[in-house]
Amino acid sequence: MALIVQKYGGTSVGSLERIASVAEKVSAARQAGHDLVVVVSAMSGETDRLIRLAKGIDPQPNPRELDVLISTGEQVTIALLSMALEKHGCPARSYTGAQVRILTDSAFNKARILEIDAQRMRKDLAEGRVVVVAGFQGVDEQGNITTLGRGGSDTTGVALAAALKADECQIYTDVDGVYTTDPRVVPEARRLDRITYEEMLEMASLGAKVLQIRSVEFASKYNVPLRVLSSFTEGAGTLITSEEEGMEQALISGIAFNRDEAKLTVLGVPDQPGVAYRILGPIADANIEVDMIVQNIAEDATTDFTFTVHRNDYEKALHILRATASELGAREVSGDSRIVKISLVGVGMRSHAGIASTMFQALAKEGINIRMISTSEIKISVVVDEKYLELGVRALHSAFGLDAGK
Numbered sequence: 001m002a003l004i005v006q007k008y009g010g011t012s013v014g015s016l017e018r019i020a021s022v023a024e025k026v027s028a029a030r031q032a033g034h035d036l037v038v039v040v041s042a043m044s045g046e047t048d049r050l051i052r053l054a055k056g057i058d059p060q061p062n063p064r065e066l067d068v069l070i071s072t073g074e075q076v077t078i079a080l081l082s083m084a085l086e087k088h089g090c091p092a093r094s095y096t097g098a099q100v101r102i103l104t105d106s107a108f109n110k111a112r113i114l115e116i117d118a119q120r121m122r123k124d125l126a127e128g129r130v131v132v133v134a135g136f137q138g139v140d141e142q143g144n145i146t147t148l149g150r151g152g153s154d155t156t157g158v159a160l161a162a163a164l165k166a167d168e169c170q171i172y173t174d175v176d177g178v179y180t181t182d183p184r185v186v187p188e189a190r191r192l193d194r195i196t197y198e199e200m201l202e203m204a205s206l207g208a209k210v211l212q213i214r215s216v217e218f219a220s221k222y223n224v225p226l227r228v229l230s231s232f233t234e235g236a237g238t239l240i241t242s243e244e245e246g247m248e249q250a251l252i253s254g255i256a257f258n259r260d261e262a263k264l265t266v267l268g269v270p271d272q273p274g275v276a277y278r279i280l281g282p283i284a285d286a287n288i289e290v291d292m293i294v295q296n297i298a299e300d301a302t303t304d305f306t307f308t309v310h311r312n313d314y315e316k317a318l319h320i321l322r323a324t325a326s327e328l329g330a331r332e333v334s335g336d337s338r339i340v341k342i343s344l345v346g347v348g349m350r351s352h353a354g355i356a357s358t359m360f361q362a363l364a365k366e367g368i369n370i371r372m373i374s375t376s377e378i379k380i381s382v383v384v385d386e387k388y389l390e391l392g393v394r395a396l397h398s399a400f401g402l403d404a405g406k
């Protein structure tokens with residue numbers, strides 16, 4: 001008998017029929033003798049709908065009130081699932097994040113979990129009930145409702161598993177595991193049986209939306225065995241664990257991409273100490289996160305400076321940059337919000353040379369121009385025009401022998 005935390009995503013609870021089938025799955029696991037804590041997302045599309053409502057009132061809604069609003073989606077599904085379980089003869093009880101007491105900081109819309117009180121859940125489990133918890137939400141010290149950022153129910157699941165020292169955290173979604181790349185973009189993508197926390201962390205942070213990045217951080221920090229599975233088909237899914245001695249290491253474990261990027265360039269900046277600080281300081285002060293940064297070698301005592309930001313921050317960053325550029329006496333500011341980032345990820349890269357050149361060759365063969373490059377020990381990222389996203393991902397998938405059947 002094990003203690004298992006299961007998380008069901010939006011599509012998995014997208015209709016009453018689907019909620020009924022989740023109830024069946026949960027009851028079956030309980031009949032098999034396991035203790036279960038179940039985390040659910042809002043019904044698919046619901047969080048987007050609520051955000052649209054808020055933006056209909058104010059394009060930049062008050063963050064505290066936005067959290068009050070968007071946390072309601074999960075309150076609906078915990079109640080419906082508990083009713084469905086009860087109807088199945090499976091005793092269950094639902095809790096919001098605040099009721100469990102998932103304590104977070106006060107960063108509305110992107111709060112971090114600080115502490116979880118496991119007592120209440122343990123009492124229910126001891127009394128034979130399934131505990132159903134709303135994903136994506138918590139409460140701060142002052143009692144305000146907070147949310148954990150898009151995709152945050154994954155993090156709720158893993159954090160509960162860590163707090164309860166569960167035997168496994170199972171993330172049920174609409175694909176049957178973690179693939180070499182998004183199977184919606186590359187039909188030849190292959191499911192991975194295992195992937196390390198480190199690789200999954202890179203994949204998630206480089207754009208693979210199958211798991212929220214913070215959920216992987218949590219799993220890695222507390223060593224929570226994490227599994228991604230389909231709520232629609234049977235199968236073992238993908239296990240995410242720590243790197244083990246002797247575990248066969250693929251050169252490349254996957255390809256991630258991010259469509260939410262935009263790039264900005266200041267041309268002809270005087271090449272002096274402090275320039276990077278003067279350009280990026282005001283961007284950071286405006287709470288805009290910078291991703292890649294490239295500065296050219298100076299010619300004629302001036303240089304060009306390029307960086308990328310989230311597409312939502314593009315206009316704001318451009319506005320700030322124009323002001324900075326004129327203060328610095330730079331020649332020109334340019335920008336492009338129709339770019340994407342494609343990344344190769346693999347711990348096997350550490351010990352192999354030549355991966356970058358294979359990557360660049362595959363892109364060149366398709367006539368894809370690389371705008372920016374950035375590398376780390378276990379990843380290589382390139383920025384290319386948005387129109388080349390699918391072509392680029394497919395070309396790399398096949399160049400590195402990742403296509404199914406190879």
Ligand code: ADP
Nearest residue numbers: 009010011173174178179181182184208209210
């Ligand atoms: P949920 O609503 O269950 O949380 P998400 O939409 O957040 O589901 O995540 C699942 C989706 O992630 C899949 O439908 C798939 O399109 C996408 N995805 C992106 N990259 C990958 C990958 N490498 N492996 C599997 N799925 C991926």
Ligand code: ASP
Nearest residue numbers: 041047136150151152153
């Ligand atoms: N419902 C939230 C979202 O759509 C949280 C989640 O599904 O993980 O982002």
Ligand code: MG
Nearest residue numbers: 009151209210
């Ligand atoms: Mg998700």
